[in-house]
Amino acid sequence: MQPYSFIYHIIYIVPARNPKHERKANWRFLQPRNNSMKPQMNCRLLMTEVLGFLFVFVQFDSLVQGEVHFYAFVVRERNFTKLCVTKSILVVNDSFPGPEIRVHKGDTVFVNVHNQGYYGFTIHWHGIKQPRNPWSDGPEYITQCPIPPGTNFTYEIHLSDEEGTLWWHAHSDWTRATVHGAIVILPAVGTTFPFPQPDDDETIIIASWYFGDVKELVDVAMEEGSDLPHSDAYTINGEPGDLCNCSKETTYRRMVDYGKTYLLRIINANINAEHFFAVGDHNLTVVGLDGAYIKPINTGYLVISPGQAMDVLLEANQSPGQYYMAARQYSSEDAAVVDFDHVNVTAILEYRGNYTYRPPSFPTTLPMYLDYPAAVKFTLRIKSLATPEYPISVPLNVTTSMFITVSMNELPCTHSGCKTDQKMTSSLNNVSWAFPLNTTDVLQAYYRNISGVYTTDFPDQPTQYYNFTEETFVENILFTVQGTKVKVLNYNESVQIVFLGTDVMKSSVNHPMHMHGYSFYVVGFGFGIYNNESDPKGFNLVDPPQATTFGVPKNGWLAIRFTANNPGVWFWHCHFERHLSWGMDTAFIVKNGGTVQTSMREPPAYMPPCNAQLDSHIKTDSTEGVNII
Numbered sequence: 001m002q003p004y005s006f007i008y009h010i011i012y013i014v015p016a017r018n019p020k021h022e023r024k025a026n027w028r029f030l031q032p033r034n035n036s037m038k039p040q041m042n043c044r045l046l047m048t049e050v051l052g053f054l055f056v057f058v059q060f061d062s063l064v065q066g067e068v069h070f071y072a073f074v075v076r077e078r079n080f081t082k083l084c085v086t087k088s089i090l091v092v093n094d095s096f097p098g099p100e101i102r103v104h105k106g107d108t109v110f111v112n113v114h115n116q117g118y119y120g121f122t123i124h125w126h127g128i129k130q131p132r133n134p135w136s137d138g139p140e141y142i143t144q145c146p147i148p149p150g151t152n153f154t155y156e157i158h159l160s161d162e163e164g165t166l167w168w169h170a171h172s173d174w175t176r177a178t179v180h181g182a183i184v185i186l187p188a189v190g191t192t193f194p195f196p197q198p199d200d201d202e203t204i205i206i207a208s209w210y211f212g213d214v215k216e217l218v219d220v221a222m223e224e225g226s227d228l229p230h231s232d233a234y235t236i237n238g239e240p241g242d243l244c245n246c247s248k249e250t251t252y253r254r255m256v257d258y259g260k261t262y263l264l265r266i267i268n269a270n271i272n273a274e275h276f277f278a279v280g281d282h283n284l285t286v287v288g289l290d291g292a293y294i295k296p297i298n299t300g301y302l303v304i305s306p307g308q309a310m311d312v313l314l315e316a317n318q319s320p321g322q323y324y325m326a327a328r329q330y331s332s333e334d335a336a337v338v339d340f341d342h343v344n345v346t347a348i349l350e351y352r353g354n355y356t357y358r359p360p361s362f363p364t365t366l367p368m369y370l371d372y373p374a375a376v377k378f379t380l381r382i383k384s385l386a387t388p389e390y391p392i393s394v395p396l397n398v399t400t401s402m403f404i405t406v407s408m409n410e411l412p413c414t415h416s417g418c419k420t421d422q423k424m425t426s427s428l429n430n431v432s433w434a435f436p437l438n439t440t441d442v443l444q445a446y447y448r449n450i451s452g453v454y455t456t457d458f459p460d461q462p463t464q465y466y467n468f469t470e471e472t473f474v475e476n477i478l479f480t481v482q483g484t485k486v487k488v489l490n491y492n493e494s495v496q497i498v499f500l501g502t503d504v505m506k507s508s509v510n511h512p513m514h515m516h517g518y519s520f521y522v523v524g525f526g527f528g529i530y531n532n533e534s535d536p537k538g539f540n541l542v543d544p545p546q547a548t549t550f551g552v553p554k555n556g557w558l559a560i561r562f563t564a565n566n567p568g569v570w571f572w573h574c575h576f577e578r579h580l581s582w583g584m585d586t587a588f589i590v591k592n593g594g595t596v597q598t599s600m601r602e603p604p605a606y607m608p609p610c611n612a613q614l615d616s617h618i619k620t621d622s623t624e625g626v627n628i629i
């Protein structure tokens, strides 16, 4: 066991950041500073944090290799004005997007989350494997119940082999629309990047903006069985940018110096949209995906799925001036579907120095909304580094094989609030996931042997075979079953999953599948129905991309592999929130391996009770003795 050090990231409650501030300004969320903003409150909050963290730390039983960081997240509603309209949104530390967590590989982070809002929610540390510790993974009703208003809960985040960029977000309904932020994982102390040291870095978070209250819109739509809401705009670091109404003054700007190289940490925090991204007149070199480095991809654009994070090098090597960093939705839906959000979101890359002002240059390399070949062309180029310094470990002898259809479906809408006869659902192998709402979570049920919460009969194969990639409205295929069905894996199984995107209801799209507790290797993907004799011959077992979120191609298949060496309960699902809400989800239970180091850790002394108020309409005072206004 090596010596470790503690770092308190003292978080001050400050107004939303001015987007014209440069990157270092972001640190004010994390660094102590002298100002007149409620010093008494800060002291009170800090005392609470220190005592709470000390209490947690005495129970901390894993080997600590790096630094230990402490953060406080105060989550409450605040007014923000975008697109000429002011509305209240749930945010962390009064900031949209929320504060950045910045650590080194191998560090440990404690985050005490104070729910000062009106309804329960959880936070998930997206892409972090949480070895042996599903208790801090976060998805509600899977590994914990929502944190009730007026209470707090401390997450323990243990970084293992992740390096690069990941992110955190709420994992309850669509609360993640505004409750999210970056996790920057620098190389371990004493090591370097696998590319020349960049001069600086910059986090770019692409998110969705809705005019209405997102939770309320979703709650109503789910109750009525109607379509789920579509976003009204996209944002980069909280701002819609020059091309949107009432937004020009607040467009996010990043100052750069000619001749320097910047590491862009691009996170797609969108609720339902994949995005193309490009920078006017500048090439990009993509060097990382989901907390793992990849072989450099030199490109004029990239495509990023919701859930994914990419590390991208940008050389400031053009004539000093201003250039748009722009993103637009990549829609893989049928061309006839046009009701998606067409907003082009922009930020500005601005060179320092004296030069004659010209309007920012818009990237001509940014593909159009429906440019499916452009998306596929980029995705095919992603390969692991696979070097002695950054080795891979793709399972070669598969011991558990699953073939899973990924489908849109319908179900009769039968409860009292229904406004339609049939409602939209989605499924994996024709099972639409049902959360064990307000009873307990799957992890508790597994750990404490509580029956009646879930069943272990998630099917390894489709329940029926049909022409999967042909448009169909046949009733026995169209309708799905609902259930809380999980798949149980023995410790150290070598798992292969082939996902197949169906065209039931003519609704095939690219589905970004996300797995908790693991990253996986993408050994292949293709179009049409998977052939289990010929397609494996083309698998990449040499340098397959490693990811935690990767798209199942529209009317095509995705083959992934991983070793089930992280015991616990791990959710996996489509990262389009509308598909998650409709049931395109399930969970693995990975059994213990027989030794302490191959078994789940004990639960922390406190887990949130399963009685949180969830209704977005009820706005009661929820302060927990910390007056933060």
Ligand SMILES: [Cu+2]
Binding pocket: 510, 511, 512, 574, 575, 576, 579, 584
């Ligand atoms: Cu999906």
